[in-house]
Amino acid sequence: MLRGCLTRFGAVFSESLMVRTVGLICLPLLLAVGLAVVVAISFSNRDARTALEARARQTVALLAGGVGDALWNVDRVAAQSILHPLSKDPDFVGAVVFERGGSVFLGLGEVDPPRSGLIVEQVSLIRLTAGGQAGEQGRGQHIGQLRLYLTTANAERTINSRAWAIALSGLGLLVAVCGLLAVIVRGVTAPVRQMTDGMAVLAAGRIDLEIPRVDRRDEIGRMAAALGTLKQHAAERLEFIERQARHMEVIEEIVAKRTGELTAALETLKLAQNELIRSEKLAALGGMVAAIAHEINTPIGSSLTVATTLSDKITEFQAILQGKELRRSVIRDYSDSFGTASQLLVGNLLRASELIGRFKRVAVDQTGELRRRFELDVVCGEVVAMLRPTYRHSPVSIDLRLPGGVVMDSFPGALGQVLTNLMTNAMLHAFADATAAGSITVGATLEEDGRHVTLTVADDGAGIPAAVLPRIFDPFFTTKLGSGGSGLGLHIVYAIVMRVLGGVVAVESQIGQGTRFSIVLPLVAPQQSGQDAVEEPVIMPS
Numbered sequence: 001m002l003r004g005c006l007t008r009f010g011a012v013f014s015e016s017l018m019v020r021t022v023g024l025i026c027l028p029l030l031l032a033v034g035l036a037v038v039v040a041i042s043f044s045n046r047d048a049r050t051a052l053e054a055r056a057r058q059t060v061a062l063l064a065g066g067v068g069d070a071l072w073n074v075d076r077v078a079a080q081s082i083l084h085p086l087s088k089d090p091d092f093v094g095a096v097v098f099e100r101g102g103s104v105f106l107g108l109g110e111v112d113p114p115r116s117g118l119i120v121e122q123v124s125l126i127r128l129t130a131g132g133q134a135g136e137q138g139r140g141q142h143i144g145q146l147r148l149y150l151t152t153a154n155a156e157r158t159i160n161s162r163a164w165a166i167a168l169s170g171l172g173l174l175v176a177v178c179g180l181l182a183v184i185v186r187g188v189t190a191p192v193r194q195m196t197d198g199m200a201v202l203a204a205g206r207i208d209l210e211i212p213r214v215d216r217r218d219e220i221g222r223m224a225a226a227l228g229t230l231k232q233h234a235a236e237r238l239e240f241i242e243r244q245a246r247h248m249e250v251i252e253e254i255v256a257k258r259t260g261e262l263t264a265a266l267e268t269l270k271l272a273q274n275e276l277i278r279s280e281k282l283a284a285l286g287g288m289v290a291a292i293a294h295e296i297n298t299p300i301g302s303s304l305t306v307a308t309t310l311s312d313k314i315t316e317f318q319a320i321l322q323g324k325e326l327r328r329s330v331i332r333d334y335s336d337s338f339g340t341a342s343q344l345l346v347g348n349l350l351r352a353s354e355l356i357g358r359f360k361r362v363a364v365d366q367t368g369e370l371r372r373r374f375e376l377d378v379v380c381g382e383v384v385a386m387l388r389p390t391y392r393h394s395p396v397s398i399d400l401r402l403p404g405g406v407v408m409d410s411f412p413g414a415l416g417q418v419l420t421n422l423m424t425n426a427m428l429h430a431f432a433d434a435t436a437a438g439s440i441t442v443g444a445t446l447e448e449d450g451r452h453v454t455l456t457v458a459d460d461g462a463g464i465p466a467a468v469l470p471r472i473f474d475p476f477f478t479t480k481l482g483s484g485g486s487g488l489g490l491h492i493v494y495a496i497v498m499r500v501l502g503g504v505v506a507v508e509s510q511i512g513q514g515t516r517f518s519i520v521l522p523l524v525a526p527q528q529s530g531q532d533a534v535e536e537p538v539i540m541p542s
């Protein structure tokens with residue numbers, strides 16, 4: 001209970017500036033007033049008692065002579081008349097005259113009152129001997145005693161009423177001070193509280209607060225002005241944020257709309273792309289069929305013509321055989337014709353068979369290829385030597401820059417095929433003008449890792465246009481369609497290098513400068529043919 005009260009008081013004390021200020025000033029003041037009252041009462045008490053004692057002493061001393069005479073003369077009436085004026089004193093309680101033996105000679109008022117709150121003063125009654133004065137003991141004879149009782153009640157009453165007056169005026173002063181203080185502090189705290197409430201409203205993000213009108217030039221006035229500025233800034237910031245939010249909404253709408261449009265466009269693009277791929281494939285297929293048809297059509301067409309002619313000749317010859325005029329010269333003519341026709345037939349059919357064989361090789365079914373250890377320069381040298389007669393009359397020179405001792409465990413037949421195709425291409429495409437001189441260089445370099453070798457076939461001929469370069473490895477891509485090219489040579493190179501030899505092929509070319517094919521091969525070919533390899537050839541127009 002007490003703790004609860006203290007806690008509540010502590011909370012009010014710490015939360016209210018007014019309570020704290022008034023409390024801090026008024027509490028000591030209250031203590032001071034209380035202390036002053038207590039001190040005043042105790043001092044007054046002491047002073048009043050001292051004064052009363054002095055009065056009692058003076059009174060008994062004054063009456064001692066007369067009362068002593070009356071006692072000596074045993075004159076009670078005289079003694080009573082001497083003491084009687086005492087009864088008028090408001091503080092008088094009683095007075096007693098004792099005889100020498102201690103018995104009461106005369107009593108006035110209360111003779112034996114209770115002693116609390118009393119001042120008791122007594123004096124010996126002396127019968128003066130000659131030359132002595134009353135009160136000078138030793139010079140007179142002790143005949144009795146006078147005792148006076150005075151009460152302190154009246155003095156205490158006066159003191160109490162005075163103390164109350166002090167206390168009440170002190171309290172009045174205290175109340176006045178506290179009231180004044182409260183008015184002063186309220187003049188500060190009330191606008192401060194209004195402003196702190198306003199700040200809380202501002203902090204909560206609202207700007208609908210009323211700034212208290214303070215027409216003051218002191219700190220409170222300046223604080224109110226600052227709060228007004230703060231409110232204005234907050235309002236501006238809020239407006240800015242709202243404006244931004246509205247912008248963001250608009251932007252989000254635009255983005256959503258654009259995203260929708262882009263998604264739709266992407267879908268259309270995907271459809272178009274699929275359509276394009278499909279039509280590209282169809283076009284490639286069409287091109288392939290056209291190439292095959294064109295290539296095979298020539299020898300087959302020739303064969304058909306020759307076969308038809310041969311058939312006609314045979315019919316003619318059979319008719320001649322049935323007739324009677326069968327001359328030796330006629331037989332020789334027909335025999336020659338048959339011979340020529342069959343030679344043409346065989347030649348054309350061989351050409352057709354050879355073409356079909358080449359088309360079949362696109363599948364790169366190299367399972368029958370023999371794997372063995374061989375020296376690179378020896379195999380390459382043999383291939384070049386085999387090709388050399390073909391270009392006997394060409395002004396193009398062939399340079400071999402092959403280091404000796406590079407031993408490979410691979411497929412020499414496949415490697416020979418690659419080299420043949422690249423050299424044939426160089427002759428046919430780089431040096432299409434049969435009279436132009438140039439050179440084809442076949443080189444090899446052992447890689448630093450000691451496990452790979454780079455084979456290069458470079459020419460300084462026409463070069464390949466940049467637009468064509470990315471397509472040269474595509475099957476059936478040729479710039480010589482209709483004049484001997486089937487567009488399979490480089491595709492076969494690519495397929496053999498990738499799937500049989502386990503290497504990679506790259507090309508760099510520049511118009512008028514020449515073309516260089518680089519093939520990086522492992523010295524030991526992979527055990528399994530890389531049917532699944534997907535690595536693309538590297539094409540670098542230089």
Ligand SMILES: Nc1ncnc2c1ncn2[C@@H]1O[C@H](COP(=O)(O)OP(=O)(O)OP(=O)(O)O)[C@@H](O)[C@H]1O
Binds near residue numbers: 478
């Ligand atoms: N060394 C080269 N210089 C210039 N162009 C080349 C060279 N090698 C290849 N090409 C170009 O690359 C194309 C494709 O070559 P690829 O060997 O695949 O087909 P092709 O030689 O035309 O026909 P095929 O080899 O089947 O008889 C060629 O038509 C040619 O345009």
Ligand SMILES: [Mg+2]
Binds near residue numbers: 421490
């Ligand atoms: Mg070719």
